[in-house]
Amino acid sequence: MNFETAVLHKKNKNERIIKSKVTPIYQTSAFAFNDLDELEGFYQGNGHYLYSRVGNPNTDELGELIAGLEGAPAGACASSGLSAILAGVLAVVKSGDHIVAADDLYGGSFHLIKEELTQLGIEVTVVSFSDLSKVEEAIRGNTKLIYSESITNPLLRVESLEEVARLARKHNLVSLIDNTFATPYHCQPYLKGIDLVVHSATKYIGGHSDITAGVLVGDEELTGKARGKIVNLGANLSPFEAWLTCRGAKTLALRMRQQASNAKKVAEALKENSNIKTVYYPFQHGEEGFGAIVTVDLADHINVNEFFKGLGWIKIVPTLAGVETSVSHPLTTSHRALPEKTCKELGITKHVVRISIGIEHAEDIIAQLNQAIQKSLT
Ligand SMILES: *Cc1c(COP(=O)(O)O)cnc(C)c1O
Numbered sequence: 001m002n003f004e005t006a007v008l009h010k011k012n013k014n015e016r017i018i019k020s021k022v023t024p025i026y027q028t029s030a031f032a033f034n035d036l037d038e039l040e041g042f043y044q045g046n047g048h049y050l051y052s053r054v055g056n057p058n059t060d061e062l063g064e065l066i067a068g069l070e071g072a073p074a075g076a077c078a079s080s081g082l083s084a085i086l087a088g089v090l091a092v093v094k095s096g097d098h099i100v101a102a103d104d105l106y107g108g109s110f111h112l113i114k115e116e117l118t119q120l121g122i123e124v125t126v127v128s129f130s131d132l133s134k135v136e137e138a139i140r141g142n143t144k145l146i147y148s149e150s151i152t153n154p155l156l157r158v159e160s161l162e163e164v165a166r167l168a169r170k171h172n173l174v175s176l177i178d179n180t181f182a183t184p185y186h187c188q189p190y191l192k193g194i195d196l197v198v199h200s201a202t203k204y205i206g207g208h209s210d211i212t213a214g215v216l217v218g219d220e221e222l223t224g225k226a227r228g229k230i231v232n233l234g235a236n237l238s239p240f241e242a243w244l245t246c247r248g249a250k251t252l253a254l255r256m257r258q259q260a261s262n263a264k265k266v267a268e269a270l271k272e273n274s275n276i277k278t279v280y281y282p283f284q285h286g287e288e289g290f291g292a293i294v295t296v297d298l299a300d301h302i303n304v305n306e307f308f309k310g311l312g313w314i315k316i317v318p319t320l321a322g323v324e325t326s327v328s329h330p331l332t333t334s335h336r337a338l339p340e341k342t343c344k345e346l347g348i349t350k351h352v353v354r355i356s357i358g359i360e361h362a363e364d365i366i367a368q369l370n371q372a373i374q375k376s377l378t
Pocket of ligand 1: 080081082083106108109149153178180181199200201203212213214
């Protein structure tokens with residue numbers, strides 16, 4: 001062999017015998033075959049891999065992990081939470097069909113359905129899911145999908161999943177739930193009868209604010225259809241990001257336990273602060289709390305920008321779910337896409353601050369927030 005050839009084709013004798021403890025990163029765009037029979041075998045479902053957009057061991061590992069945690073038979077990964085939502089929706093609806101969606105969806109999801117799906121000829125009605133009779137009234141002959149979130153953003157309304165599932169069954173519709181805020185640690189919508197569950201794994205599943213990823217779980221048929229959309233749209237997750245997400249997910253239970261227990265303590269402490277009008281936290285759900293987001297509506301006499309400036313080590317970031325406590329301003333970031341009127345109706349005003357509680361000591365988080373409030377009194 002000449003150098004030019006050897007540098008490419010030198011055999012690595014360890015290639016097939018190293019038994020690593022964790023799955024290596026299959027950072028490869030495609031997979032090789034020994035012969036045409038093996039290649040044909042792929043199409044017959046022999047478990048081989050072909051091309052990473054179509055499937056990769058790292059993305060499969062993540063999909064199977066989350067499906068297992070949610071009690072669902074199948075899972076698929078996408079390049080982001082939004083592309084998982086898109087794939088889930090397109091697995092069910094086509095041009096001419098109708099979706100009923102919650103009016104308090106994550107801003108990006110709202111943008112997706114209102115801007116993009118309507119351009120594809122998919123009709124969308126947005127209603128409050130606080131009263132499911134309103135949802136039922138919005139159902140029409142061409143409705144195929146109802147779509148909400150298990151815990152909403154930023155005001156943390158907890159969806160009645162069994163009732164959403166029952167309503168979907170009654171009208172022969174598919175139900176889709178975004179379970180990002182609750183995570184499979186707190187809630188398994190599939191086991192409550194929800195057909196498709198989507199996650200922005202960018203948030204708690206990854207947990208370290210270093211990836212963008214989406215996961216979708218459900219039965220074999222719907223998940224298979226959604227996987228087909230991911231393949232055709234080129235919305236696949238990269239092997240490295242899938243690997244990082246699997247690595248992060250190993251500590252999901254530990255992180256959620258600590259973050260939710262901190263969140264409950266922070267919410268209880270902030271309730272005592274007279275400079276806060278309302279503290280949003282779903283206290284009623286579970287001993288260890290329910291999720292790790294606490295949203296506060298600061299009193300009118302608080303200068304919101306001074307509050308943000310006074311937070312010190314608590315970073316201002318338009319995301320959530322990392323191990324470090326952070327804050328965001330929904331009105332000007334996550335909910336920017338929503339009409340002003342909708343924000344007002346939902347109660348998302350300038351004084352609403354979303355706090356993503358981390359794994360620090362609860363006392364330090366409480367002290368830091370309280371001193372920022374003290375500095376922002378006007
Ligand atoms: C962040 C988020 C999304 C979008 O996920 P990306 O990974 O940013 O695409 C969807 N739903 C919820 C509830 C989110 O918080």
